[in-house]
Amino acid sequence: MSGQGGQAFAEPEKRARGAATRDAILEASRHQFNRNGVQATAVYKIAGDLSISSGNLNYHFKGKGEIIAGLADTLDREIAAAARPFFAKAPSGEGFIQAMGGFLTVLWRYRFFFNASHYLGGISPDLALRQDAMRSLIRSMIRRSTVDQIALGTMRSPRAPNSANVIADNIVSVWIAWLQETMPDDSADDVPPPGALRNCIEHHFGVIEPYVSDTFIDRFCRALGHH
Structure with a gap:
């Protein structure tokens, strides 16, 4: 029971962290797109702004198109x-x-x-x-x-x-x-x-x-x- 209870508490926290990361990606992307243009902004540069890996970013958004759709x-x-x-x-x-x-x-x-x-x-x-x-x-x-x-x-x-x-x-x-x-x-x-x-x-x-x-x-x- 204790293991299941711990998992139940962990899931909302994990979702909250995921949502926060997703929001941060959208904000960093918006700034980059506005400042440098969509075409000149590579996804790895957005990840670098947030000090996360490109793989982490790709977990939330499968490429630039999904980021723009979210924005x-x-x-x-x-x-x-x-x-x-x-x-x-x-x-x-x-x-x-x-x-x-x-x-x-x-x-x-x-x-x-x-x-x-x-x-x-x-x-x-x-x-x-x-x-x-x-x-x-x-x-x-x-x-x-x-x-x-x-x-x-x-x-x-x-x-x-x-x-x-x-x-x-x-x-x-x-x-x-x-x-x-x-x-x-x-x-x-x-x-x-x-x-x-x-x-x-x-x-x-x-x-x-x-x-x-x-x-x-x-x-x-x-x-x-x-x-």
């Missing part, structure tokens, strides 16, 4: 959480900037995922599909938010040939270009460099400015002045 799962959850402020109510001014800042920071933390389209497709067709699905999810979220703001009167309905979908797609293009073109600051890998987040928010605002009220513009400009 994509985490990104899905973080995007869903960061999107909630946009739909709880139509944010304006300070609330709008905070909601955007939170969402864009999540994308920044996983920017490698949006900067390696061809390489991800080469690793696995499933990863290419995951990337397309991620972009579609973001596009759908912005489209829905734009439609909601028009319905609430926060934004004016655009005249043809523009539409809520066109506005949303332009916003997504601004975001993706920002992720691809902004040079990272190695001293703050998980947050955008100083001024970069403000730059993206200003470009985002440039897309929606023709359709928002003067009151929204005034609140937005005053709130942005505090950042």
Whole structure:
């Protein structure tokens, strides 16, 4: 009985250690992918960062593709959480900037995922599909938010040939270009460099400015002045 009891106590501890190692691998990989690019990051370098063997890493993830898939799962959850402020109510001014800042920071933390389209497709067709699905999810979220703001009167309905979908797609293009073109600051890998987040928010605002009220513009400009 005592041997079985000891094993019963050991199993949860073993699972906890395994989960901690898995999480550490994902975090180290995310940093390496963002800093050096997915293609230039070898699995043994990730293992070296964690002072574990390549075999230990391979026990948890069978290659780079599985690591990226695990990070994509985490990104899905973080995007869903960061999107909630946009739909709880139509944010304006300070609330709008905070909601955007939170969402864009999540994308920044996983920017490698949006900067390696061809390489991800080469690793696995499933990863290419995951990337397309991620972009579609973001596009759908912005489209829905734009439609909601028009319905609430926060934004004016655009005249043809523009539409809520066109506005949303332009916003997504601004975001993706920002992720691809902004040079990272190695001293703050998980947050955008100083001024970069403000730059993206200003470009985002440039897309929606023709359709928002003067009151929204005034609140937005005053709130942005505090950042």
